[in-house]
């Protein structure tokens with residue numbers, strides 16, 4: 001089996017928003033040899049910090065374990081992050097031959113390991129598993145908690161996997177899902193995204209100031225950037241021109257978010273810039 005470049009399309013069938021994390025189609029510890037099972041995880045990431053603060057760790061790894069750590073990330077809002085199309089280090093050693101790194105897909109859902117699961121995130125979790133079962137011809141019984149196939153692991157916490165699998169099976173068979181159904185309505189961010197222009201090098205308008213303000217608010221503007229500017233930070237924030245310095249900061253932000261580092265502020269970059 002090659003790299004699983006269909007995973008983003010599979011995720012979109014859930015009806016939940018999907019972000020294709022830059023480079024995902026060729027990311028992996030080699031290609032995925034086969035898909036016989038699905039393993040559900042929680043990230044044990046920070047309790048706060050936005051929708052999917054574990055993105056960089058899941059994509060790049062942590063000391064002692066290289067990334068990618070799973071194919072998918074699942075944000076608290078039900079947003080699906082497609083991180084890798086190749087093999088990921090999400091379950092070793094496995095007690096099940098269908099759920100090894102080489103034989104299964106991993107989903108890392110954001111949760112600190114004890115906080116309640118938002119209903120919308122559980123809805124997306126079930127639907128993503130159901131669409132993966134459909135895509136790879138798997139019964140819902142092949143969806144396992146990490147703790148079911150690796151006795152040293154606790155995740156994902158507090159999800160009754162028998163109930164979860166029953167819901168996945170109902171979805172695969174076309175029955176309505178229990179609990180919240182359908183994608184969430186558009187957020188205020190999605191509404192205003194349609195109004196915002198593409199910002200690129202050389203542009204000179206009011207929206208450039210919005211980019212500057214968002215980058216600063218998100219901690220992507222080190223003091224060295226405005227140290228030599230008249231009025232310092234205030235002067236920098238008021239500048240309406242998109243210069244090389246700003247484009248470099250945009251690239252840094254895009255790198256941190258795992259989206260394409262093109263230096264352009266379009267919908268894919270406006271969304272995380274404006275995320276509440």
Ligand SMILES: [Zn+2]
Nearest residue numbers: 041042146155
């Ligand atoms: Zn796990």
